[in-house]
Amino acid sequence: MNINSKDDIRLEDILNTTPVAVGWSSVSSGRIEYVNKAFRDLFGYTLDDIPNIESWYSSVSSKPQYYQDVIEPWIKECQESDVAHALKTMLHCKDRSLKQVSVTFSLVGDKRLWYFSDVTDYWIAEKRLRARSEMLEMVAKSSALKDILNVIVKQVQQESPFSLCSVLLFDKANQSLKLGAAPDLPDFYNNAIDGIKIGANVGSCGTAAHLGERVIVDNIHTHRYWKNFTQLAREADVAACWSDPIMSSKGDLLGTFAIYKRFPSSPTDKDFELINFASNLASIAIENFRVQEELERRAHFDHLTGLANRRQFFEQCETILNQSKEAHLSLAIMMMDVDHFKQVNDDYGHKSGDLALQKLAETSLSILRKEDLIARIGGEEFAILLPLTGKKEALLIAERLRANIESCSLFSPDNEKIHITVSLGVAFKQGGRCSVDELLNKADKALYRSKALGRNCVYLLED
Structure with missing residues (x-):
């Protein structure tokens, strides 16, 4: 159908009032002959910017062959089925922003009218x-x-x-x-x-x-x-x-x-x-x-001291103990107990008792090596695993723990100085079969010996 100049003016006036972006191109030449105000507002392009439909689609898509790979097959499919179903696509505007649009078209003589609905927000x-x-x-x-x-x-x-x-x-x-x-x-x-x-x-x-x-x-x-x-x-x-x-x-x-x-x-x-x-x-x-x-x-750490809890200690010990068995490596386990801890709670209050345990944990971590593992396994009881550690080195570490805890500065909430000491029992193992419980029991026996000797001391139970 031919559109004469009088019709063009009327049609342009009508299309410029619609909120839908519209343009038309020549079917035979592909030249774009008109775009309405909504089109210019949506994409930022004027008629002078877009000489033909193929170059425009190629420039507004991120894919170089978009017109040949997508638009042409879509047009052909719509014409063969006689139904111009919408194509949803992402197109670049002139300012390089992106718009998600729904595109349809209709044929009027040699003109293909293009309709672009902005569905970006949806x-x-x-x-x-x-x-x-x-x-x-x-x-x-x-x-x-x-x-x-x-x-x-x-x-x-x-x-x-x-x-x-x-x-x-x-x-x-x-x-x-x-x-x-x-x-x-x-x-x-x-x-x-x-x-x-x-x-x-x-x-x-x-x-x-x-x-x-x-x-x-x-x-x-x-x-x-x-x-x-x-x-x-x-x-x-x-x-x-x-x-x-x-x-x-x-x-x-x-x-x-x-x-x-x-x-x-x-x-x-x-x-x-x-x-x-x-x-x-x-x-x-x-x-x-x-x-x-x-x-x-x-689940794995003590809420008060931040140290590993009993569960975490046993899991880690089991792993390291198995490695030690296979490679015949030495290790040591220590049990450490705060001397007369009940008296600290009775004399200064439970808050001071908590502070004492936190101070003990902090002091111990400053002395122990990165590979060592310390856990709070009871109220005032702590277990320490020393991997790849010989008998002499284990005793040295235990003595440093004892001495540093004895000399640490600790004050109650009422600013009263609290003096704490610890007793330590050490068990040593050089390869061979042995469970975590067996080693802990040996360290526990050594701890009782340490207390029997007057507390604030270290005792090693020989393997």
Whole structure:
């Protein structure tokens, strides 16, 4: 059907009032002859920018052969079935942002009218729902935290093209940020920020964690927060960073979520919405992980001293003992008991008794070697495993423990000085078959000998 000039004007006027993006192209030549206002608003392209339909589809898709591989087969399929079913696709706008659109067409003579419906918001909502469901399923299955955080990061990067995202985890003990997930940032960059101390002017993330509030840096190269990190940012090819503190349901800092841009830029309202979405999801994942981690810790460690508990000690001992049997290696086990501990509780109160046990644990850890294992296996009873340790060395370690605990400074909540001592029993084993219970029983007998000798001393029970 031919469209004369009078009809063109009327049709253009009509199409310019519709909220649907519309354009038409010549079927025979492929030349684009008209786009309406909604099309220009949606994609940013004017008629002068897009000479023909093939070149336009190729330029707005991330795939070079998109027109030949997708559009042409779709047009042919629609014509053969006589039904122009919608094609949902992701297209780049002139400003390089992405739009998820539903495309249909109709034929009017030699003109193919194209209709583009923006379904980006629906697509985002659907993708977010899927990402949230996937993350929650992974949380329920106790998947690795890094894998869960990667799901969140990938979703944000998909919604925000040309963005690179990271999740850093807050280490309260060291007041630092540890790498949680940043799959697309360079390894050298991730290594450089892994373990960085939080504080003012420590990039976007270190500052956000320090202040407990969102930090927007639209130009890394000129902002004071990045003064000490501009070279690192240049090498990583990032120029803007927006960071949000990730908070727990109780208001505690869990980490930071950051969106990096390769060019200076400020966030839009949609970016803020995206940051909120990501931070909330990350909060759920990290908080759940911390809860599970705490439950696991309580299952294997003493809540008061932080030392291994009886269960953990026996499991570790069994493993090391089996290795010692096979290789005929030496090891020693010690039993350590606080002398007259009931009297400490009676004289200074149970709070002072707890402080005494915590001080004993702290002092012991400062003396024992990295490979040694100490556990609280009773009220004031402690067991110590010394792998690859000879008789003479075991006695030296036991004596150092005794002397250091005797000389440590300890005060009650009322600032009264408390004096504690310990008795130690040592059992030594050089290869051969022996169970953990047998060794502990020997060390326990040695401990009773130590107490019988007047306490505050070390006794070795020969194998």
